[in-house]
Amino acid sequence: MTTEQPKPIRHPQHWATAAMPPLQRFLAGCHAEFWPDHDGAVANYIPELGKADPAHFGISLATLDGHVYEVGDSRVPFTIQSMSKPFVFAIALDALGSDQVERVIGVEPSGDPFNSIRLNAENHPFNPMVNAGAIACSGLVRQARHGDAFETIRDALGRFAGRRLDVDDAVFTSEAATGDRNRAIAYLLRTSDVLKEPVDDVLAVYFRQCAVLVTARDCAIMAATLANRGVNPVTGEQVVTPYAVSRTLAVMTSSGMYDFAGEWIYRVGIPAKSGVGGGILASLPARLGLGSYSPRLDGHGNSVRGIKVCEALSAHYGLHMLNRSDDARTSIIADYDIGANPSRRSRRAQERDILAAHPDAVRVLELVGTLSFSNVDYVSRQLAGSARPQFVIFDLHRVTAMTQAGLRLLAELFRELADFHVTVVLSGIRRSSAEWQEITERTGDLGNVRDFYLLDTAIEWAEDQIVYRYGGAIDFIETTELAEQPLLAGLSGDERHELAALATIKHYQQGERILAAGEPANSLFFLRSGVIHVTLPDGIRLATLTAGQCFGEMALLEPLRSADVVADFSATAFEITLDDFERFRARHPKAGERIMRNLAQLLAERLTIANARLNLLAAD
Numbered sequence: 106m107t108t109e110q111p112k113p114i115r116h117p118q119h120w121a122t123a124a125m126p127p128l129q130r131f132l133a134g135c136h137a138e139f140w141p142d143h144d145g146a147v148a149n150y151i152p153e154l155g156k157a158d159p160a161h162f163g164i165s166l167a168t169l170d171g172h173v174y175e176v177g178d179s180r181v182p183f184t185i186q187s188m189s190k191p192f193v194f195a196i197a198l199d200a201l202g203s204d205q206v207e208r209v210i211g212v213e214p215s216g217d218p219f220n221s222i223r224l225n226a227e228n229h230p231f232n233p234m235v236n237a238g239a240i241a242c243s244g245l246v247r248q249a250r251h252g253d254a255f256e257t258i259r260d261a262l263g264r265f266a267g268r269r270l271d272v273d274d275a276v277f278t279s280e281a282a283t284g285d286r287n288r289a290i291a292y293l294l295r296t297s298d299v300l301k302e303p304v305d306d307v308l309a310v311y312f313r314q315c316a317v318l319v320t321a322r323d324c325a326i327m328a329a330t331l332a333n334r335g336v337n338p339v340t341g342e343q344v345v346t347p348y349a350v351s352r353t354l355a356v357m358t359s360s361g362m363y364d365f366a367g368e369w370i371y372r373v374g375i376p377a378k379s380g381v382g383g384g385i386l387a388s389l390p391a392r393l394g395l396g397s398y399s400p401r402l403d404g405h406g407n408s409v410r411g412i413k414v415c416e417a418l419s420a421h422y423g424l425h426m427l428n429r430s431d432d433a434r435t436s437i438i439a440d441y442d443i444g445a446n447p448s449r450r451s452r453r454a455q456e457r458d459i460l461a462a463h464p465d466a467v468r469v470l471e472l473v474g475t476l477s478f479s480n481v482d483y484v485s486r487q488l489a490g491s492a493r494p495q496f497v498i499f500d501l502h503r504v505t506a507m508t509q510a511g512l513r514l515l516a517e518l519f520r521e522l523a524d525f526h527v528t529v530v531l532s533g534i535r536r537s538s539a540e541w542q543e544i545t546e547r548t549g550d551l552g553n554v555r556d557f558y559l560l561d562t563a564i565e566w567a568e569d570q571i572v573y574r575y576g577g578a579i580d581f582i583e584t585t586e587l588a589e590q591p592l593l594a595g596l597s598g599d600e601r602h603e604l605a606a607l608a609t610i611k612h613y614q615q616g617e618r619i620l621a622a623g624e625p626a627n628s629l630f631f632l633r634s635g636v637i638h639v640t641l642p643d644g645i646r647l648a649t650l651t652a653g654q655c656f657g658e659m660a661l662l663e664p665l666r667s668a669d670v671v672a673d674f675s676a677t678a679f680e681i682t683l684d685d686f687e688r689f690r691a692r693h694p695k696a697g698e699r700i701m702r703n704l705a706q707l708l709a710e711r712l713t714i715a716n717a718r719l720n721l722l723a724a725d
């Protein structure tokens with residue numbers, strides 16, 4: 106029994122000196138803590154497996170945004186063995202259909218060891234995690250794909266891992282030469298009419314799939330793909346359907362650790378699958394994938410150190426899957442009406458008066474995270490708990506996923522709102538997205554759903570409808586002279602006339618870019634007619650301006666333009682060069698001071714609106 110100190114953890118970072126994410130430090134701590142544990146024995150019933158280095162110990166954790174933590178021997182290859190079973194089961198469900206698979210393979214835990222030669226009362230394998238079920242599964246793939254069966258499996262395993270996987274031919278040959286127990290199982294399946302293909306052909310597929318080489322890193326990514334509804338978080342590929350994922354995780358939960366499965370789910374609570382090659386992978390739905398490699402096994406055929414890593418992770422962070430604490434209240438990041446947070450459109454007095462008289466006519470709910478059953482239910486109760494608005498805007502740009510239950514409840518909510526003549530407006534979702542398809546499949550027959558990608562555009566549109574409903578008009582073609590410009594408030598008639606004489610009237614077509622961020626700022630503008638919008642280079646809309654508003658006025662303070670300005674409709678504007686303006690200020694210092702004070706007032710108003718919006722987002 107060696108008492109050697111933990112080998113230097115082979116990792117690119119020098120942990121002792123550099124800061125690191127706490128989870129990385131936790132995993133490194135697990136590695137150091139369990140390194141001295143030499144319990145268990147390397148499997149040797151497949152002789153080639155007995156050559157594994159018992160000291161090897163690698164840990165990896167993959168997050169759903171594609172980050173992969175690694176500690177120790179996370180890149181050491183070893184054969185996947187039984188960890189291949191959940192993936193082959195998922196592949197079979199998708200490729201052959203659940204009916205065909207579930208007709209011959211049960212989903213009940215057996216409580217037996219993985220190599221038990223026993224079938225259930227229908228003479229079918231208890232589940233796809235024990236050898237009988239896995240061999241039956243490989244047989245189904247062989248039945249459907251014939252000579253391409255193994256390559257189909259290898260290709261799919263590679264898509265789960267995000268890379269092409271090799272095979273350890275020595276292990277394959279070694280198992281094929283000594284796998285009599287599996288032959289007994291296979292012949293039993295054949296006599297029970299579960300296997301239709303010749304036993305040797307099926308076992309050739311099964312033994313070779315078990316000899317596929319993976320690393321702890323691969324296992325973490327494969328597990329994270331299951332945790333991520335079938336999407337590989339590193340490559341982004343949808344490898345299997347969410348249906349196949351949920352069924353696979355279900356049988357991993359009940360049977361993945363064989364006759365240790367009950368205690369596993371009780372103590373660890375993370376669906377997992379072990380393999381006699383020394384690997385364990387654990388998949389926590391919507392959270393993470395964990396992979397570990399340490400070839401010493403316990404009496405159940407599970408990696409001793411691997412189990413300790415999973416137990417430590419679950420216990421330390423409270424990750425038992427049955428103590429999920431998703432708080433639906435976190436699904437709404439901002440909930441306000443246009444009285445509290447109007448659009449950035451500058452409006453004429455008659456429009457402002459109408460909107461001020463109906464502050465709760467438009468309700469905005471900015472949502473975040475997963476639109477799940479509980480989250481959509483919570484949103485619907487927030488709406489029901491207050492005065493019914495005429496428009497409800499759901500901003501989805503922070504929504505990262507939608508469950509089927511959430512989508513169904515969302516459609517029912519929209520239908521309910523339609524029955525009460527409430528118009529639903531969606532923003533932050535692209536019509537080209539899969540999410541849009543999912544929503545329109547359920548609500549396409551409703552006449553009360555509109556959509557605008559930008560939240561501000563959605564708010565502006567809803568405000569416009571309120572102005573129209575209460576007798577107002579949105580007058581884009583009206584023109585204003587310099588006298589109505591807030592920036593020039595307080596100037597005398599003569600001063601304004603002198604400024605007007607310095608101005609040039611410019612005409613812009615719809616969609617024309619008037620100013621570009623980064624250009625030299627050497628003039629300022631007074632919008633005379635039409636509508637323009639101001640956006641940052643990344644597309645964030647800062648404001649929509651109508652006649653009577655100035656733009657480009659920051660030229661008085663900054664040398665370069667900080668944003669783009671584009672004409673929403675055809676527009677006209679007065680342009681005054683900075684040189685002319687400075688000459689005017691030299692002749693009329695008091696007017697110049699007045700203008701700078703007006704500018705400060707305008708900036709203060711914009712800051713107030715921006716702070717109000719930030720407060721809404723920060724509101725608990």
Ligand SMILES: NC(=O)CC[C@H](N)C(=O)O
Pocket residue numbers: 185186187188219220236280287312315379380381382406
């Ligand atoms: N639990 C395991 O990993 C067993 C897999 C091995 N190939 C066997 O069939 O016995």
